[in-house]
Amino acid sequence: MNVTEALKTRISCRAFLDRPVPEATVRAILDGAKWSPSGGNLQPWHVHVVTGARLAEFLALIAEKQKTTPFGEGSEYDIYPKDLKEPYKSRRFKCGEDMYATLGIAREDKAGRLMQFARNFRAFDAPVALFFAIDRQMGIDQWADLGMFTQSVMLMAREHGLHTCAQEAWAIWPKTIAEFLNMPPELMLFCGMGLGFMDETAPINRLRTDRAPMEEWASFSGF
Ligand SMILES: Cc1cc2nc3c(=O)[nH]c(=O)nc-3n(C[C@H](O)[C@H](O)[C@H](O)COP(=O)(O)O)c2cc1C
Incomplete structure (x- = not known):
């Protein structure tokens, strides 16, 4: 798989198969992603990987907490800017509308929308x-370095035949996640990510988002 193929076949997968991913594969993905660049080579990323019974335990804990605190503990950062302006606002709106339309x-x-959103907190069964x-x-x-690293993980996953869904939704549970994963207090959660084999039959995975044409966000001079 070349880079273009990895980029174009990476989509946000929101329904995974009940098929485990070997530890060696996850390690190979992270070992590849570590070659991401970072200013001053700081490599400022930290990743916690959870699977199996431990993941089930974690998801059960979140499900229990959601009964009394459906909107979580509050994110430590603004997931979107307040008063999101155009064209970003319309893009966000369209992304949501197109996703719910597949279902x-x-x-x-x-x-119905809330129930689908809540599937985030099952990591879409990844x-x-x-x-x-x-x-x-x-x-x-x-x-920004962390963002590049996150993308590298998603592209490496494609090389291994796997799919991903980056999930900022998890940012509303920073305390519970930190506690469960024994994250040192100096670390701040950015996002979660489901990783696994895509359920090709799930309607939600038919969603293909579009992108603005290059003319809207690139300028060229001197050619
Ligand atoms: C950092 C980050 C966080 C995201 N968080 C969520 C999320 O919490 N839930 C979700 O369903 N999708 C989430 N997404 C997926 C985006 O909605 C998706 O990338 C975008 O709509 C483009 O679609 P595509 O990934 O299928 O190309 C996230 C993506 C990124 C990069």
Whole structure:
């Protein structure tokens, strides 16, 4: 698989097969992703990988907490800017609408939308969940490095025939996640990620998002 293929076949997978991923594969994915660049080669990423009975235990804990605290503990960072402006606002709206449309969930079906959103907290039934964190000392530059690393993990997963879904939704459970994973207090959670084999038959996995044409976000001079 070349880079273009990995980039174009990486989609956010929101339904996984009940098929385990060998530890060696997860290790190979992370071992490849570690070659991501970072300013000053700080390599500011930290990853916690959870699977099997331990993941089941974690998801059960979250499910229990959700009964009394459906919106979590509150994210430690703003997942989106307040008053998101155009064109970003419309892109976000379209992304949600297109996703619910694959499932036939109408706009007014708030319960249906909430139930689908709640599937985030089962990691979309992925057999492996990864949690990405960064030292609180780090700034914008290192967060960008962490983003590049996260993308590398997703591309490496494609090379191994696996799919992923990056999940910022997990950011609403920072305390529970930190406690469960024994994360040192200096680490701050960025996002989670489901990893596994894609359920090709699941309607939600038919979603293909689009991208704005290059003219909208690139400029060229001097050619
Ligand atoms: C950092 C990050 C966090 C994301 N968080 C979520 C999430 O919590 N739940 C979800 O369903 N999708 C999440 N996504 C997926 C995006 O919605 C998705 O990448 C975008 O709509 C483009 O679609 P594609 O990934 O299929 O190309 C996240 C993506 C990124 C990069």
